[in-house]
Structures are given as structure tokens and as C-alpha cells.
Amino acid sequence: MKGRIRPLMAEMAFVLVSVALLKEWLFPLFIGYWFTDAELAAAQLERTAILTGTVTAIIYAGLGSSAKYGHGLSYTRSLGAFAAVHAPVLLSWIPALDSLSLLRFIRLTWEGLLGDALGLFRLVNPDALPVATLLLALLLYTAGRGLRIEDQKRREEPDRRRVRIPYRHRG
Numbered sequence: 001m002k003g004r005i006r007p008l009m010a011e012m013a014f015v016l017v018s019v020a021l022l023k024e025w026l027f028p029l030f031i032g033y034w035f036t037d038a039e040l041a042a043a044q045l046e047r048t049a050i051l052t053g054t055v056t057a058i059i060y061a062g063l064g065s066s067a068k069y070g071h072g073l074s075y076t077r078s079l080g081a082f083a084a085v086h087a088p089v090l091l092s093w094i095p096a097l098d099s100l101s102l103l104r105f106i107r108l109t110w111e112g113l114l115g116d117a118l119g120l121f122r123l124v125n126p127d128a129l130p131v132a133t134l135l136l137a138l139l140l141y142t143a144g145r146g147l148r149i150e151d152q153k154r155r156e157e158p159d160r161r162r163v164r165i166p167y168r169h170r171g
Contacts, residue, residue, distance in 0.1 A: 046120060056114050060144060065145065067145065075145065089110050
């Protein structure tokens with residue numbers, strides 16, 4: 001499975017769609033049920049946007065690490081996977097295709113994953129927010145290639161390829 005793009009693309013799509021569904025559908029549903037006061041609900045939605053942005057940033061770094069160490073992809077191939085998964089977002093920036101409601105919906109939902117947190121802190125000019133969101137995602141993905149995440153069990157596991165012969169001193 002080393003060096004194959006499709007498993008990474010499936011992983012990226014699954015994780016990003018899952019976070020988008022949680023942010024856009026499930027969290028607002030529960031907040032609407034639990035907090036009947038409009039001001040309190042708005043405050044909770046802002047906190048949700050900040051937390052979702054933080055989690056999405058960590059996810060992009062993890063996906064970059066997974067591309068290099070888990071799937072064994074070169075930088076060029078992993079950028080190709082990144083571009084392929086984000087193709088609907090990139091295509092919706094073309095003015096002729098912006099009128100397609102599905103592409104626009106995908107773009108706005110994706111921009112909200114990181115962009116809503118950036119917009120709340122007014123870190124970026126609102127007109128530049130879509131480009132800043134894409135550049136931040138790409139930066140986090142690229143930076144994640146420098147992170148190697150190891151499982152604790154894997155580090156503590158003895159190497160099974162080596163045979164250890166116990167030494168007994170006879171005396």
C-alpha cells in the first residue's frame with residue numbers, strides 16, 4: 001500500500017466530510033435543542049467554530065504526516081492528492097462554475113472549517129478569507145509532513161525479527 005494515492009484521498013475525503021457534517025449539521029442541531037436563548041446559542045456556535053477550526057488544523061497536519069509516513073507518498077504525489085480532494089473547491093472559484101449550487105455549497109462548507117475561526121478573530125480581510133483558508137490548509141498539510149506520529153505500543157514492542165538468546169553464566 002506504500003506509495004498509493006487513492007487510500008490517502010479516501011482518508012482525506014472521509015475525515016473532512018465527517019468534520020463538515022459535525023460542524024454544519026450535528027452541532028447546530030444539538031445547540032438549538034439545548035440552548036433556547038438566542039444569545040447563548042450564538043455564543044456556543046462561535047465556540048464551535050473556533051474548536052472546529054482548531055481540530056481541522058490538527059487534522060490537516062495529521063493528513064500531511066499520514067501522506068508521508070503512512071502512505072509513503074512523495075511531496076509531489078501528496079500535493080496531487082491534496083489538489084484532487086480539493087478540486088470541487090478549486091473549481092468553484094472559476095466564475096463560470098460558481099453558479100453551480102453544489103460546487104458553491106461544497107466551497108462554502110469547506111471554507112467554514114478553517115475560515116470561520118479565522119473570521120471570528122478578524123485575522124484576515126474577509127475578501128481574502130477563501131484564499132487564506134486554502135493557503136493555511138496547504139501550509140498545515142505541508143508542515144504535517146515533518147511530523148512523525150508513532151503508536152505507543154509500536155515503540156515498546158520488541159523487534160520480532162531479532163532472536164534474543166539469553167545468556168546464562170555457569171559457574
